[in-house]
Structure formats: C-alpha cells, structure tokens
Amino acid sequence: MALFLWLGSQLSSLWSNISVLGVFLTVFTLLLDFMKRRKKWSHYPPGPVSLPFIGTMLSVDFHNPAHSFKQLQKKFGNIYNLQNCWTNVVVLNGYKAVKEALVHKSEDFADRPYLPIYEHLGYGKKSEGIVLARYGHGWKELRKFTLSTLRNFGMGKKSLEERVVEEAGFLCSTFKSKEGHSFNVHAPVNNAVCNVICTIVFGERFDYNDETFHKLLSFFENFLKEETGFLPQLLNVVPVLVRIPGLAQKIFQSQKAFMDFIDVLIDKHRETWNPAYTRDLTDAFLKEMEKGKEAEENGFHYNNLRLVAADLFGAGSETTTTTLRWALLYMLLHPEIQSKVQAEIDKVIGRERPPTMKDQVSMPYTNAVIHEVQRYGDIIPVGLPHMTYRDTELQGFFIPKGTTIITNLSSVLKDETVWEKPNEFYPEHFLDVNGQFVKPDAFLPFSAGRRVCLGEQLARMELFLFFTTLLQKFTFVLPEDQPRPREDGHFALTNSPHPYLLQAVPR
Ligand SMILES: *[C@@H]1O[C@H](CO)[C@@H](O)[C@H](O)[C@H]1NC(C)=O
Numbered sequence: 001m002a003l004f005l006w007l008g009s010q011l012s013s014l015w016s017n018i019s020v021l022g023v024f025l026t027v028f029t030l031l032l033d034f035m036k037r038r039k040k041w042s043h044y045p046p047g048p049v050s051l052p053f054i055g056t057m058l059s060v061d062f063h064n065p066a067h068s069f070k071q072l073q074k075k076f077g078n079i080y081n082l083q084n085c086w087t088n089v090v091v092l093n094g095y096k097a098v099k100e101a102l103v104h105k106s107e108d109f110a111d112r113p114y115l116p117i118y119e120h121l122g123y124g125k126k127s128e129g130i131v132l133a134r135y136g137h138g139w140k141e142l143r144k145f146t147l148s149t150l151r152n153f154g155m156g157k158k159s160l161e162e163r164v165v166e167e168a169g170f171l172c173s174t175f176k177s178k179e180g181h182s183f184n185v186h187a188p189v190n191n192a193v194c195n196v197i198c199t200i201v202f203g204e205r206f207d208y209n210d211e212t213f214h215k216l217l218s219f220f221e222n223f224l225k226e227e228t229g230f231l232p233q234l235l236n237v238v239p240v241l242v243r244i245p246g247l248a249q250k251i252f253q254s255q256k257a258f259m260d261f262i263d264v265l266i267d268k269h270r271e272t273w274n275p276a277y278t279r280d281l282t283d284a285f286l287k288e289m290e291k292g293k294e295a296e297e298n299g300f301h302y303n304n305l306r307l308v309a310a311d312l313f314g315a316g317s318e319t320t321t322t323t324l325r326w327a328l329l330y331m332l333l334h335p336e337i338q339s340k341v342q343a344e345i346d347k348v349i350g351r352e353r354p355p356t357m358k359d360q361v362s363m364p365y366t367n368a369v370i371h372e373v374q375r376y377g378d379i380i381p382v383g384l385p386h387m388t389y390r391d392t393e394l395q396g397f398f399i400p401k402g403t404t405i406i407t408n409l410s411s412v413l414k415d416e417t418v419w420e421k422p423n424e425f426y427p428e429h430f431l432d433v434n435g436q437f438v439k440p441d442a443f444l445p446f447s448a449g450r451r452v453c454l455g456e457q458l459a460r461m462e463l464f465l466f467f468t469t470l471l472q473k474f475t476f477v478l479p480e481d482q483p484r485p486r487e488d489g490h491f492a493l494t495n496s497p498h499p500y501l502l503q504a505v506p507r
Contacts, residue, residue: 055083129307203280222254
C-alpha cells in the first residue's frame, strides 16, 4: 500500500513536471517566435495572417501553388508579403512593379538570400559561385571574369559561334538518323546544349553515345530533381537540419556525384595546364588563381571554380534545352508559322550554308518567333529569389533590407496590360506594322538589372543558331498516331513541356 502511494505520488509529480515543462516550452516557443518575427513596419506590403512559427505557409496550397498565388494577388494586389517561418518574403507581380524593382532600383534588389541547402556542395560564406552569390565585391569580380571569358571565347581554336554551328550539325545528324520515325527530341537537344557548356568550361565536347557523358547528364538531371519537393525546401527554411550527419548526402546523392565529376575534370586540367595556352574557362580561372593572395581574396580559389562550373551547367543547359523543346512543340502546333520561318530561312540563308549570327538582323520573323517562344514558354516563371540589399521603397510600400523578393516573371511575360494576346502563341507581339522586329520592354525572360542572366548572349546565340539550323534542314510534324501535345507546362523550378513525340522530315 505504502509502495503504491509512493509510486502514485512519484507519477503525479512526474506528470506535473511534464506539464510544467510543456508550459515552459510553449511559452519559450512563443517568446522565441515573438523575438524572431518581423517587427511591425508601417507601409509594409499587405499579406495573409501570419501564425507563430509557420508564418503564412498555410496560405499556400503546395499541391496547387499557382492557384493560391493567384488568389493572394487578387486579394492583396501586385505587391504582397508572405512569411516562411521567419523569413520575410515579398512577391512582386506585373510589369510595373517588377521593372521598377529590377531596373530602376536595381541595386536595392540585387542581393540573394543565403541558401544553406547548397552547403554540402561547398557553397558557403567564402565560396558562393556567381548565380547564388550575395551581392558584393566577390560576386562582381567573378561575374566580370565569366562575362569576359564568354565574350573572348576566341581562346580555343574556334569561336563560340563556330562551335555552336558545329554542334547544330551533330544534332541534325542525330535527327536524320531517326529516318522519319517518331522520337522525343529531349535527349538529343539536351546533349547538344550541354556540349556547348562542356566546350566552354572544359574545352571538349562529348559524343552523344559516350557513356561518361550520359553519366554526367543523368547526375545533372537528378541534381535538379533533388531540389524540388518538400524536404529540400524545408532545409532552406530550417537550415540546422542540413547539419544532421548524413542527411544532405542522402538527399543530394546526385548533386554530390555531379560535383565529384566536375572535380575529376578540373584535376585533369590542373595536370595538363599550360599557362601559355588557355583552352577554356577552367584554364582561364586557373590562371587567375595563380595571381596569388589578392586574386584569392577576390574569389579565385578552387572551391569557387567548381561552383562556377556548376553554375554554368545549372544556368546554361536545362533552360536552353527547355526553350528549344517548346520551340519545336509550337512548330508542331502551328505549321503555318513553321512554314513562314522556313520561307524566311530559304530567302536569307538558303538550304546549304549554315546560319550565322549576322543573319539575325535580316530575319525579323524568325527572330520574333524565337522571342515569342521565350515569352509564351515562360520557362522560369518566378525567376530566382532576390533579396533587398538595403531598406527600400517600392510603389509606396516600405521593404526592409534582407527581405526575400520573388519576382513573378510569368506575370510580366503575360501581363494583360502590355501584351495584345498574352495567352496565345502570337509572334506578332514582336513585329511592328512593317514586319520589322521590335522588342517590347516587358520582354524579361532573362530577368533584368544587375542580376540579369549572365548567359543571356550565349542563350540567344544558341537559340537562334540551333533553331534556324533545325528548320533549315527539317520540317517537324506531329505523328499521325500521336495526340495533340499539351500546351500547358510541367512545373519544377522550370516550366517545361510534357514529353511529346515528333517526326523530323528532311527538307
Ligand atoms: C505569377 O503570375 C502568374 C500569372 O499572372 C500567376 O498565375 C501565378 O500564380 C503567379 N505566381 C506567383 C508566385 O505569384
């Protein structure tokens, strides 16, 4: 009996300890939340009610985010706030708001949020690559270096333009080898586009059947997949989780394999490096690294070299591949537009000579079609996240330093106040009454301002040369046994077409 009573009292004291602990934890949590939560600023953009800890995350339906965002925009206007746990986010919609932020207040919006999910790749305070680097001296140096390296790409034996033309030739051979049977263009187009990046970074292209190349591409494809989904996103919001031993390695296996691959290629360069002869971007970077302490402080060190290489793959392959896949899909859906492009090619270039960039000015229609592919294909709907570099003001709203900014490029490319037929494929958006090429200011597929896509020139060159070469050599038709391809996209970081088959009929 006594034992019983004793046990009972122990239990109840344990229980009350637990409740005390519970109350304490709740109070602590709320207190922590209160401390970390944003202050109340006047004129801060409106937004949905924010709960402790989770912020406004319940306002977004993760199964159908596009719908939730649309509703939020309807309710709160073109500039509204969200809160991911304790991260303040402001979403900008429409040409006016996005343009003012990116172009007129470029520096205020030029920063990037720090993204802990990349730490396992070597991303960190001292090595950030370019694309995701914080705004500042290091970023400027690396961006300048990369832009000038891309521009001076006469360093190899061939100019970049010649290389792209040559690659377009390889792509045509592959299409031709299908002998008119239906096939999916995804893999060959991706091979061609990735080869351009490989040439720039590592000075070599791969045969489309090369096994190493296939490995590289499949790691890279999974690289992107590993970033979508709930867990990786959670890691960005609750970064401590990244430090759980083994977790990052497990989630990001392909990313790690991809980086290992880059390391191997870089090592090979180091072994064969000859400072008198620069073969490619890696060599140019190694040359900078040789310059010593100051160069290192400017970001020219090994860790950054591998991140810059990864950045170029990340920014330069999937995007261009996807755009070309959209381009061919629209040609299937609009044979009359395809014929007009081909007529212009025949008139300006003919059937034999490969296209050059000089031809572009004499080909307004083709140019308009390519621009319309980029507008309507809308491949990076919300761009990359920005962050305010200092306190700023946008259309009467106060936005403090350190706020994550989502620029909805999609809402610009399809802004009803700017485009005549925003939701149709209509190349005339880029032609004036005389059939001359014009580029409306709201054409921002590469974003704009200081953080504008650094591969814009390269991408434009690839799109023009690949597209015209393909249409010079083939007519693309929908196979009889295939359904009409879907025009809506599949969204995962990029907005890409659902898989489709076509026939490439030699001309
Ligand atoms: C971006 O704009 C498009 C078109 O207006 C809209 O459907 C989408 O929901 C918006 N996304 C965000 C994140 O606001």
